[in-house]
Amino acid sequence: MLSQLFFNALVTGSIYSLVGLGLSLILAQAKFINFSHGALVAVAPYGALFFIDQLQLNFYASVSMGILFSIAVGCLLEIFIFRPSRQANASSLILLIVSLGVYICIQNTISLTFGDSARSIRSGNHTATLVFFGGSLTLIQLATIITSFLATCCLLLLVKKTKVGAGMRAITSDPELARVFGININRIILLTFAIGSGIAGIAGILVALDVDMTPRMGMSLLVMAMVTVIFGGSKNLIGVTVGAYLLALAQQFAVWNINSQWQDAITFLVLIVFLLFKPAGLKGLQLRKGNI
Amino acid sequence: MAHAAFYGLGAYTSALITLHFGAPFLLSTLMGMMAAALISLFISLPSLRLHDDYFVIATFGFQMIIFGVLNNWMDVTRGPLGIPGIPQPAIFGWVIRSQIGFVVLSSLLAIFAYSIVYRLSASPFGRVLRAVREDEIFAQSLGKNTLWFKVLAFAISAALAASAGSLYAHYITFIDPTSFTIMESILVISMVIIGGAGSPWGPLIGALILVILPEALRFVGFPSTVAANLRQIIYGILLVLMIILRPRGLVGRYGFGQ
Numbered sequence: 001m002l003s004q005l006f007f008n009a010l011v012t013g014s015i016y017s018l019v020g021l022g023l024s025l026i027l028a029q030a031k032f033i034n035f036s037h038g039a040l041v042a043v044a045p046y047g048a049l050f051f052i053d054q055l056q057l058n059f060y061a062s063v064s065m066g067i068l069f070s071i072a073v074g075c076l077l078e079i080f081i082f083r084p085s086r087q088a089n090a091s092s093l094i095l096l097i098v099s100l101g102v103y104i105c106i107q108n109t110i111s112l113t114f115g116d117s118a119r120s121i122r123s124g125n126h127t128a129t130l131v132f133f134g135g136s137l138t139l140i141q142l143a144t145i146i147t148s149f150l151a152t153c154c155l156l157l158l159v160k161k162t163k164v165g166a167g168m169r170a171i172t173s174d175p176e177l178a179r180v181f182g183i184n185i186n187r188i189i190l191l192t193f194a195i196g197s198g199i200a201g202i203a204g205i206l207v208a209l210d211v212d213m214t215p216r217m218g219m220s221l222l223v224m225a226m227v228t229v230i231f232g233g234s235k236n237l238i239g240v241t242v243g244a245y246l247l248a249l250a251q252q253f254a255v256w257n258i259n260s261q262w263q264d265a266i267t268f269l270v271l272i273v274f275l276l277f278k279p280a281g282l283k284g285l286q287l288r289k290g291n292i
Numbered sequence: 293m294a295h296a297a298f299y300g301l302g303a304y305t306s307a308l309i310t311l312h313f314g315a316p317f318l319l320s321t322l323m324g325m326m327a328a329a330l331i332s333l334f335i336s337l338p339s340l341r342l343h344d345d346y347f348v349i350a351t352f353g354f355q356m357i358i359f360g361v362l363n364n365w366m367d368v369t370r371g372p373l374g375i376p377g378i379p380q381p382a383i384f385g386w387v388i389r390s391q392i393g394f395v396v397l398s399s400l401l402a403i404f405a406y407s408i409v410y411r412l413s414a415s416p417f418g419r420v421l422r423a424v425r426e427d428e429i430f431a432q433s434l435g436k437n438t439l440w441f442k443v444l445a446f447a448i449s450a451a452l453a454a455s456a457g458s459l460y461a462h463y464i465t466f467i468d469p470t471s472f473t474i475m476e477s478i479l480v481i482s483m484v485i486i487g488g489a490g491s492p493w494g495p496l497i498g499a500l501i502l503v504i505l506p507e508a509l510r511f512v513g514f515p516s517t518v519a520a521n522l523r524q525i526i527y528g529i530l531l532v533l534m535i536i537l538r539p540r541g542l543v544g545r546y547g548f549g550q
Contacts, residue, residue, distance in 0.1 A: 033345050085536055093344050097485065097535050100478060104528030108521040226349055265360030268353035275350055276338045
């Protein structure tokens with residue numbers, strides 16, 4: 001039983017960290033909490049559904065197109081909505097509200113087009129289950145864990161070792177100074193949006209393959225991702241990943257000991273307590289107002 | 293983002309008090325308002341010290357917690373089953389049943405709420421709040437305990453939301469948690485943004501626009517499922533357009549830190 005809980009936490013934590021990493025990158029560089037990130041999670045599987053249903057594409061091609069679609073939407077949002085707002089000196093609160101409006105539009109467009117009930121893109125040949133150490137994992141769940149691990153490693157490599165990553169770190173710490181040094185902020189932020197949207201899309205596809213999809217799937221994942229970003233601190237990718245798995249573990253224990261209906265409420269209680277006593281995040285940024 | 297939570301708390305508290313204690317409408321409403329104001333302390337005291345964005349997340353979390361409580365505490369709130377059979381408002385023996393009656397009641401309550409807000413805003417309390425909005429650190433340097441002012445403002449706003457909830461409960465005579473979700477909070481925020489913050493007419497105009505619009509849509513004849521989603525899309529687009537093009541809103545005086 002315990003090992004099953006642990007496996008569940010691994011799977012859920014992997015999804016949270018995929019979404020949280022993208023959110024955290026965008027927060028660190030574009031300096032706002034992007035609610036539309038949650039919508040991008042749902043865009044990929046529904047995009048894949050479109051390609052499977054309407055264009056009769058095969059499974060792998062549709063999934064890839066779904067992820068590409070997610071990336072495209074994310075980039076379009078950045079180019080046409082967030083970048084102009086940034087250039088007009090919008091505050092982070094304004095950007096947050098804008099992203100909220102965008103989320104509403106995208107989620108309801110998905111509802112309009114595909115309906116509110118759960119849809120599936122499972123193709124039937126991925127249902128094999130592995131059993132070890134007393135717990136079971138489906139193939140998809142295993143793929144989720146591995147994908148998340150790979151994505152985290154690639155992202156860390158990108159940020160720490162490449163020139164582009166150095167640009168990202170520069171923008172995170174001081175955008176004006178980065179601009180003075182000739183770093184093309186818009187291009188790097190666009191890349192960040194592309195990467196973030198891509199991994200969010202991958203997360204969406206993995207979730208859809210595991211438990212089917214609904215238009216609202218993005219919101220609940222987004223909320224958990226926000227919690228992980230707060231736990232980890234927005235400038236600390238490893239902190240976000242650790243936070244994601246810790247959150248998932250805490251949720252599994254809560255489900256085990258307390259009625260699972262209270263799960264969400266407990267998650268947020270933990271968040272608020274966390275904000276009270278450790279507002280700087282695990283290793284992260286300064287959250288309190290009025291500290292100069 | 294917790295406004296729907298207080299709206300819901302007001303509705304549930306008032307409904308339960310009217311149902312279990314037979315209290316008259318005004319008394320239940322008052323109790324609902326006090327309950328909401330007290331509960332608001334649980335979220336405002338810890339979170340108002342946080343930076344803007346994180347305060348939003350904290351209130352978001354609080355909204356989810358309250359929704360969880362309303363939806364799961366079967367013994368008191370009957371969870372998703374809701375509370376049916378709420379008596380219509382009885383004010384000093386005069387029971388309000390007709391539409392006109394409710395229009396009068398709602399308008400009176402709205403005018404009451406407005407007068408409270410207006411008086412506060414013109415008072416020294418209101419001046420300090422404006423100072424905090426413009427430059428919090430400066431207000432602190434003048435010796436004002438800004439946290440206390442913000443907590444009080446938050447509690448007042450919670451109480452007002454609760455009074456609306458109480459009216460809602462007694463008007464529809466049935467409440468369940470689905471009326472008090474995060475989408476309601478976002479709707480209210482949209483009304484304030486579209487109409488404009490910092491002005492007494494802003495929320496009124498915002499509310500008028502966002503309530504009349506779906507009713508007008510009904511005449512176009514979309515099927516109801518399509519209409520619901522379309523309505524939300526229009527809200528979203530309006531929100532995005534307004535906050536980008538005119539963050540002050542139609543008649544507001546505050547641009548959210550622009």
